Amino acid sequence: MTYTVKNKSMEDNHNPMPVFFFTIVFLLLSYCAALHNISANQAIKDGETIVSDGEMFELGFFSPGRSKNRYVGIWYKKISIQTVVWVANRETPITDSSGMLKVSREGNLLIIGGGDTVIWSSNSTRSVRNLNLVAQLLDTGNLVLWDERSTKENPIWQSFDYPSDNLLPGIKFGKDLVTGRERYLTSWKSPDDPSIGLYSDRVDTNGYPQIIGWRDQVLLSRLGPWNGLGFSGFPADIPNPFYSVEFVINEKEIYHKFELTSTVVQRVFLTWDGKTLHMHWLERTQEWAVYQDMAVDGCGRYSLCGPYGMCSSLRHPPCSCMEGFEPRLPKEWKVSDWSSGCRPKKPFDCGIGDGFQKLSGVKLPDTRWSWYNVNMTLGECEMACRRNCLCTAYTNLDIRNGGSGCLLWLHELMDIREYETNQDLYVRVAGSELKDYMVYNRRQGVLFIVLPTSLALLILSALAYALRIRKKTPLKKGQGNRESGLDKKNTSVQMEDLDDLPVFSLYKVAAATDNFSVSNKIGEGGFGPVYKGVLEDGREIAVKRLSETSQQGVDEFKNEVICIAKLQHRNLVKLLGYCIHENEMMLIYEYMANKSLDSFLFDEGRSSMLDWPQRFHIIHGMARGILYLHQDSSLQIIHRDLKAANILLDSDMNPKISDFGLARKFVGNDTSGKTKKVVGTYGYISPEYAVHGRFSIKSDVFSFGVLVLEIVSGMKNREFSHEDHRDNLLGHAWRLYKEDKSIELINESLRSSCVISEVLRSIHVALLCVQHHAEDRPTMMSVVLMLVSESALPPPKQPAFFTEEISRELDPVSSLNDYMITLLYAR
Template identity: 45%
Template sequence: MESLRILMLIIYITLFFSLPTSSTITPNHSLQYHETLVSSAGTFEAGFFDFGNSRRQYFGIWYKDISPRIIVWVANRNVPAQNSTALLKLTHQGNLVILDGSGGRVWSSNSSKIAVKPVLQLLDSGNLVVKDGESSENFLWESFDYPGDTFLAGMKLKSDFVTGPYQYLTSWRDKDDPAEGDFSYKIDTKGFPQQVTTNGTTIFYSTGPWNGYLFSGASWERMHRFLNFSLEFTDKGVSYGYETLNGSKLSITRLMLNPRGDAERFLWSNQRQSWDIVKSHPIDQCEYFATCGVNSMCNVNYLPICECLQGFTPKFQAKWDSHDWSGGCVRKTKLSCDYGDWFKEYTGIKLPETSSSWFDRSLSLKECETLCLRNCSCTAYANSDIRDGGSGCLLWFHDIVDMRIHTDRGQDIHIRLPFSERDPRRSKRYLNPKRLAGIVVGLVTFIVGLTILVRATSKRIKGMTQPKPVKKAIPWKHMMEKENNSLPIMFDFSTIDIATNHFSNTSKLGEGGFGTVHKGTLIDGQEIAVKRLSKTSRQGTDEFKNEVKLMATLQHRNLVKLLGCSIQQDEKLLIYEFMPNRSLDYFIFDTIRGKLLDWDKRLKIIDGIARGLMYLHQDSRLRIIHRDIKTSNILLDDNMIPKISDFGLARIFGVDQAEENTNRVMGTHGYMPPEYAVHGSFSTKSDVFSFGVIVIEIISGRKNRGFRDPHHHLLNLLGHAWRLWNEERPLELIDDILDDGGDLSLEILRCIHVGLLCVQQNPENRPNMSSIVLMLNGEKLLPKPSPPGFYMGKDNMADTGCSKQYEMCSVNEVSMSSFESR
């Protein structure tokens, strides 16, 4: 009997350790429960697993020889297979799919690339890849492009500004549920790249901006002993990753974002056969984002830990004294902006957050200081790269947020202060009587000499002919004059005249009430679009200056880039980057060209416009209301990425300003909300209304202006969409060009819902742009919309604020200027 038990045990052990394993899978094979893939060196293993319930199966990757099992990636993290007979299959087209026992699809890789001979392989880096052929390095799909909660060596967190998407870590819901949790570990690219961990849309903590070696808040002493970090960023995207300095098992490491939002760096110890936590964030109170509010310093080695920067005082002293630092600090004395401002150097610092910063990696620190002094809003500067003694320029504007004393090795930053905050001993030197007398004598001598020179010159030029007109400088106080590509420069009129072939008709791209737009080519071959304002243009000098000033400060992938401007007598030119695909209305309102915009492209255009408006309303240094959002002002680049243009009518709002009124109503009929068209009241919700009109136009392929509901002639396109929505026939709104079948109709239906929420009559009911971005990219239930603006249906006649005599406001797309009568 005993010998029989021993025999059974031997058979069981033999079967257990001979479970099917493989290094690759082809379309002729599938991977079932208890079967695994193993990387060639045996480091990683992939297969199905569960958390004690065999009817909830996940496919994941883990370390093969490390116990307990550590899951580093899960394919179907949000949708487990609901039985124990799930399998992983590679299709002949190169797609990975997970099927449940009934053959239903649970998860798919949805690869857009087509393979000839697809092969699935688990690499020793932990990357699960689909290749085209056994020996090919051409990856058609890879798990590293879809991070979970773990960041492995060799993985890259990428942000592609051209095609998207943005890649980041997302925590598990809890330790036994790999579904997406509340926390995200990402690279914020709104300004200079910085690492942030967010709870939903709120920053939880940040390890600071990139400094050339690592993110400035990370521990230099610990990390650089065994890791080499890298960050590559261009105008097309950002890529962040790391490699181990020792490729052996002595350097098995991972970064995990746990369900509580902590980012923990683990290092495997062969000696103890366990994981050591090398670093964890947040480790102290100063690591939580903006613990001390704005314009302050956090230092865990002092009590209290928060202190206002020099030249600043607590905004709410009583709260500050009770250790409520959320109000931050304000300046004691305003910056003069003209004379006497100076910079105090702080050393050993984790640099402040940089979402609203500006940078130029080619400038020196001295050039950086000069640039900052020339811009009244600039409050601090530092090197953007600390390697080789420091290089590059990083500028901060307005308030300084989330700065602390570094735990081991920080950076230098220079904070701008008024003259009154200078060291008293240095101030005495400036007030020395001998020095003051010398300055006075020198100044008097200069004035006398200048007077003599002016008189002599005026006599010489009296009989001379009038010189030819020359380019005028623009003395706007808040514009920084630069010679790099990030801010506009002044072009000589003759240069643009030659580039456009003397503004010939063959170079003309379009024409409107403002003037004409011409395509040009500069001497270096760069293509440009030139907006030439007509002498009778409704966009006068003030609007022209407004557009240049605004575009000089705005940088976003969904805003058109202003390259420069030119003024010569009555000629006013704006020079923009050239958009080869013209504007959105060129496509969606044309039955032939409209076919080039399938639903996927249209959805990306809608999302891009929304993100551009969200930047204008809340993420830029200035809060800006565009006031003329329409399809002809949405330009498309060669990848069909939308770019918002034409900021001539834009207005800057204060931080706490909700709305503004004007007697000069300017905009485009069909896109203006009722409160603006009728009462001259505008706010961020005005742009939201215009955005909603564009959404309905993109979905329907029809213009709001001139449209008449076939059954209710008083209804425009918005009213038509509302009628179909109430009659539970909203899909009849969809452009005939689009395929409205299957899952596609659900996406379109959600966009129609969002569009109707945006065009509601009452501006208070309309969502803001940040909510709209979440609505477009989420799956949560949306609120019920109310009737749209200018709705002339029977149930809303009293609420429209628009009588029949004002019906023109929704059907005429001519840009208008109406003035109060004298």
């Protein structure tokens, strides 16, 4: 084919070609301009894209790697073409090219597949109609859905609230405490599959916030807490002219965010195989380079050296114990298994004999079991730690301007490593392990010499031990019964049906508890004293020893053993065995490092250490434990004594239900009973039980509801008082609910950490549980479902014991305290 080009002087003024050409250009330019956004009457099809104003980012359909599936994603356009930073329909790909992205008039972004099937929706929570809706891709990489008549600062929906595997500058990486929305990174499943993979990076808001890397449910790595300049244990001292970092903690939100301060493009990328990389774009070579690797080195693996162990990448082997500590299991350390960690060379006495060893140049320990205060000085922080027997270390919260604030650890110190840092950590050790063998009391200005004090205590202990010997001859090894610990012929209690339950000799129990030393006593209940002990194999145990003056006796002892021995659940305390020798009867349990829930809830100093995420976790755990007792266990149980003192907390603050001495078994539909002897603790027992002696699974539901209200408010039901009325805690919660003021029930210490929607739902569920009539209360199955779902809840009816005046009339022994175990039914 031949084309002829005419000379310009020969062209006719009516030649239509120039007009046609400029018309086409105009239409193309108009079309391109429209592709910066889409409105409610527009859509983009597979093969079309929208581009940000500065052409930094582009949005459209793509297929990752070797996959043929189609996804809607955002990628760089100006640089690193096809580096995808966000994917919409990660779990719902389209298998052909029929896809279309549009804006619905109801305020949602929709991905439509063949046959007008909705493949993905933004599920905007704001209800909007008849607005000038526009979806626009910004030059930050943020896809926003907004009303043209308002501002982009308040979008209806934005992709920055739902990051994929890339953290771009400007994304608030953390948690919105008002809505409960959490922004975190999740890896792709593979380079060819953008669906959610095994790895995630999150801001953990338990205790003082920190960034944690997970592989499914396994904790892999951790950036230490923010210290005002950077994350502890991360090279924040490296000069970085490219970006600025912000870490925000207030009552509404907790988040980390970085912003670019230069033209160098940067992003944080979670790879499909679990590496968290800080990347920046090299303009000269036109490629991405790793600026920082969050794992740093081999010591980046979480808690490689166990509790109180310290990791150093410059040593071989890398693990050692901190000064004042020794390997917990030396044999394992010799074969390079350091997971058991270290233990104090000498136990803490929680008194003036303890001191604090200064540790410099370390990454701060895991803060999930910590407490913080932004206003305290370092000296006040030390005194707070010294007064709290659970406190294992302290430091300044912020290292700027000489240091400020207070951060306390209330747990074994985990995941410590040597690292160049300007922050000091003060670790609790026995006074005798300090280089300077003295302890200074800052409050009273008194210098205590530890050695004379220790000698005096030693003399007193010797005198007490001598008196004990005179009263009762100490047991020698092998005396009384066989090594198995039980001579059934000489015991007053026959336990033939519990042959599968381990039996401990009195000698072993006495050795584990240092002959029931007063210093090992950790509590006392209706059954008798409770002692902490350590078995020969290193296991920590709690020993409940039946007291001669106990209001419980043989029947309750046997009842508890029979009930709990057949139960296995993560939210029930584990019975390791029992011991019977002549008149001695003991139960041996797993040791709960954080003692009971009431020791936190109702202690003014410690209640602030239990934030809302922990409390909500405890509520869930209790509900699952009770559901197991009522429905899922082979031996169905009505507990009959659920209260804060009987909810124990392990080292991870997981709740475990304990004390089954008053429990009753039931079979099938026989879920109720009647008794003339009302047992339980006033303030937690249901009205039909207190007045008529009728108990059922709904009795436990009532107790659970009381517990939830106590957890939310931090106040005891029985001791609650209000200046304006005589309602008890249940009545007060009901009054606030009717006035739509339930938020006022929240304990003041929870204001900064609570998720309002979770708190209000918990209060609502609790009020359903404490309704006056048993038949109105939900089952525990319904309770568990209501706590985790977002469906509407039925309105609660008036609770039982609405006022303190009524509850006192119903209380047959109102002068007794909360630790009363048995309430005799008055006739």
